[in-house]
Amino acid sequence: MAELIGGAFLSSFFPLVFARLASKDFKDLFHKRLVKELTMTLNCINQLLEDAETKQYKKPLVKNWLDDVKHEIYEVDQLLDEIALEQRKSKAKRFFSTLTNPFESRIKGLLVKLNNLAEKKDWLELTESYDGAVGLQFSKIIPTASLVDESSICGRKGEKEEIINYVLSTNDNGKQVSVISIVGLGGMGKTTLAQLVYNDQRIEKRFDLRAWVHVPKSFDVVGLTKTILRSFESSADGEDLNPLICQLQKTLTGKKFLLVLDDLWKGNIEKCWEQLLLALNRGSSESKIVVTTRETQVASFMQSDHQVPLQQLEEKYCLKLFVKHAFQGKNEVEYLELESIGKKILDKCGGLPLAVKIMGNLLQRKFSRDQWEKILETDLWCLSEGDSNINPVLRLSYHNLPSNMKRCFTYCSIFPKGYEFEKNTLINLWKAEELADEIGNLKLLRYLDLTDTKIKSLPDSISELYNLETLILEGTDIKKMPKKIGRLNHLQTLSHFVVAEKRGCDIKELGSPLLKEVSIVRCSKLKRAPLPQHLPSLQKLKIDVCEMLEISIPKGDSMIELDLRRCDRILVNELPTSLKKFVLRENRYAEFSEEQTLVNCTILERCNSSSLPFSLHLFTNLHSLSLYDFPQLESFPVGGLPSNLETLQIENCPKLIGSREEWGLFQLNSLNQFLISDHEFENVESFPEENLLPPNLEVLWLFNCSKLRIMNYKGFLHLNSLHTLDIENCPSLESLPEEGLPSSLSNLLIEECPIIREKYKKEGGERWHTIRHIPKVYIDDIEQHK
Structure with missing residues (x-):
């Protein structure tokens, strides 16, 4: 950094000096000719800086010249400070104009030195830049989104497919969770490659949960755990580590998840990896962790099962x-x-x-x-x-920055390497040195992310950021929104809207016609709060911890995602027909005033209720249905399941599972994935019953079925498309079908099933011969064919 300071800081410092020389207070104190000569000399030196900044790296004499210029400019600035101070003390500006000016001789002395420096331009072969030394013109920097535009990426298809194939493969390393590391120099494209993998449709369909976490170089384990929890859309309250780790374990237990940890450094992961791994290992054995790092030591420390070293782009x-x-x-x-x-x-x-x-x-x-x-x-x-x-x-790129950005950037060089400083402290230092404008001048700001900061309130002046499009407040302790936030007419994303119990912004303020995404959280006392109906652009709405809330969902054709969580007494009058994803979680007494028909909905998740308010067969485009914790639900509504359903997940619904032969699964030709998980699994001697499952089923998961004893051969006879059977935590299961499993099966995974583990393992298992034709067999994460 040191070599940047000689010229770059000067080029950004000159505008401040020129501004002070041009002030009326300064001009009134000195002869007009002296002021003009000083300004012209400084301007001449300023025009040489751009060329000098470039040549200093190859010509030591030019670097020495820049050092001399820096010294004299600082002398000028110090003299200007002294003059301003003396003016304030004397309170009589005419004192310097009527008597001999005590500063005039010092200015003349500095002028001689500056003229000598300016005259060296020919000897040093420096050329003038009449555009000034403030950097070349540039366009505004547009904040990037978390997703990646695949059409803008060139190359890396081979590396992408290599990673995807490994992520989709079954675990054959004897460990619970596999780690894949992408290693490469800064700027090599590690993050972009990971984003391509993360957003691939094959990945989206494969995993129950996905999370993307950028790991800062300096962090604490509590903060990182909370970030991971939020990325998995789980609650992350409190500052104690143990409850957070337990919550992470609960969130991931039995789930097939993908976690991306972006930009890991050896120093920041060593101190917490073992604690995190205890929780991460509670997930399914097919879970994967993708890491991006510059350091091969990180990949080794994390015992990566597969490394992808990124080379230069072709x-x-x-x-x-x-x-x-x-x-x-x-x-x-x-x-x-x-x-x-x-x-x-x-x-x-x-x-x-x-x-x-x-x-x-x-x-x-x-x-x-x-x-x-x-x-x-x-x-x-x-x-x-x-x-x-x-x-x-x-x-x-740095040398082409404009001066206002250069001077703030180069100021940071006064801090030693590795020094940690507070953001607000740095801003105050910039302001003290007159290097940065007040934040109130950021009227062109479009993106503001305050995630996990300690901020407790927003200033009312935020309503003056008229061009703001995205405001992210997740993980903050904000208790109310500032008044007049409704003035932000360009706002498109608001991640955290809080309605105060007494004073503060009313929910009616949410009226931006461009608003696309909003989250309303922690409004525990809020009873009636009709959302503004004129939200024509609203696409995603999340309401969390609003126990007493009665709402009317804004009408319109743009709403595609609705997420209602922990809203115990919620009454929904009408749902937008355009919904594609509808999530209801931990809502004890959710009610719907009329029959809902969501023909465009493709994903439906619901839990904690005694009944379903929908006739599911009317969801003609629904392809994924997940039901959690319906202890009293006995059957699906009249009409059965949607005909186009592809994925069905039923967990902890004992009475519903008891009526499984009435579901009509056999007629669902589109159903290819079925997951069932229930510790009770009442009155089940064998599973599946004959002609229970559809013939096109490809993947069958059986989790946590503690009372299941026998796998029924007749229930598998017609499953000619089944390629994956995953049986986990079924301790009472005594055997697989005596006659064998379908010939189409290519993946068999058995975990935490102690009785059949001994019978079917390759070494000494009496029933191994009945499954040895299956290409990949894993028993407690150990591949049997090796």
């Missing part, structure tokens, strides 16, 4: 990525003129995707051949990273 993909960014907005003629230079510049990026993208974005704003050649021929390329510890592409 030349053809580098070119494709470069063209996508550098030639955006340029016509075909410009492309032909600049293509040859672009390829030479591309060679200097070393196959680093981030470097290619940064360089492409930098050149996209330059339209002349001369500008491109200037970038190609700059001395900054000639330095290896070892010369300055800064990647040449990133250094180039």
Whole structure:
């Protein structure tokens, strides 16, 4: 960083000096000619800084010149401070104008030194930049979303498929949860690759739970555990570690989950990995953890089962990525003129995707051949990273920052490496040095994320951020919303809206016509709070811990996700017909005023109730149905299950499972995945009954069926498409079908079934011969064919 300070901080410091010299208070104290001469000399030096900043790396004399300039500019600034202080003390500005000015001789002395420095430009071969040394023009930085646009990615398809294949594979390492590490240099594309895997449809369908967690370089184990819990959409209250670990265990027990830990460092994971692993190992043996890291030591420490070392991007993909960014907005003629230079510049990026993208974005704003050649021929390329510890592409990008961003960035160099400082403290230091504007001037701010900060209230002035589109407040202790938040007419996402019991923002303030996503939380005393009906863009609505709430869901054709949790007395009058995902969890007395028909709904999750308020067969597009904890539910509503259902998950619904032969599963030709989990499993001697399951079933899970004794051969006879059978925690199960399992079966997983474990294991198992034809057999996470 030190070499940046000599020029970069100066180029950002000059505007402040010019502003003070141009003030009326200063001009009134000195002769007009002296002020003009000082300003012109400083301006001349300022015009040399851009060239000097670049040449200092190759020419030590230029670096010495920059050091001298820095010293004299600081002297000027200190003198200006002294003058301002003396003015305030004297309270008589005419004192300096009527008598001999005590500061005039010092200014003249500084002027002589500055003139000498300016005259060295020819000797040092420095050229002036008449655009000033404030950096080249740039476009505004747009905050990126957590998802990835696959169409914008070039290459990495091989690595993506390699990771997906491993993530989808069954566990054959003898461990509970497998770890896959993506290892590579910074900017190599590790996070992007992990995002591609995470958002692949095959991954989405395979796992019950998915979570993406970015791990900060400095964190505490409590904060990380809470972040993981929230990512799994589970509650994360309190600051004690033990209850949080227990909650994580409860959330993951028996679940097939995918957890991505992005940007791990050795120092930050060693201190908590063992504690986290105890909870993570409660998940299904098919669960996977994907890690991205720069350090191979991290992959080794976490005992990764599979490593994917990322290499430089192939030349053809580098070119494709470069063209996508550098030639955006340029016509075909410009492309032909600049293509040859672009390829030479591309060679200097070393196959680093981030470097290619940064360089492409930098050149996209330059339209002349001369500008491109200037970038190609700059001395900054000639330095290896070892010369300055800064990647040449990133250094180039830095040198093209505008001065207002440079001066804040370079100020951080006063802190030693590894020093931790508070955000607000740094902002106050910037303000004290007049390096940053007040936050009130951030009227163009579009994205504000305050997740897991200690903030307890929002200022009313936030309503002045008229361009704000996203406001994320998860994990904060905010008890009420500021007044007039409804003025944020461009707001699209609000992750945490709290209605105060007494004073504060009313729920009626939610009236932004662009609002797409909102979460209303912890309104325990709220009884009647009709949501604004004019929310034409609302797509996702989540209401959590509003025990007494009676609501009317906003009408419209855009609502696609509705999530109601811990709303014990909720009364829903009407549901949008456009819903595609509907979640009801821990709602004891939820009521619906009329029959609901959601023809577009594809995912339905519901728990803690004695009945279903819907005629499910009317959900013509429903492909996934999950029911949890219905101890009193005896049967499905009249009409049965939807005809297009693909996945059915039933957990802890003992009376409902008792009527399973009345469900009509055999007629559901589209059903390919079925999960059943119930500790009671009343009056079951064998399972499945003949012609109970549909012939197209591909995956069957049996979890926590403590009373199940026998697997019925006749129930498997027609299952010619079944490829995976997963039996876990069925301690009373005595045998698999004597006549064998379907020939189509390719994966058999048995876990925590002590009786059949001994009978069917390869070494010494008396029934091993009945299952040895199955390609992959795992008993308590040990592959039997090895």
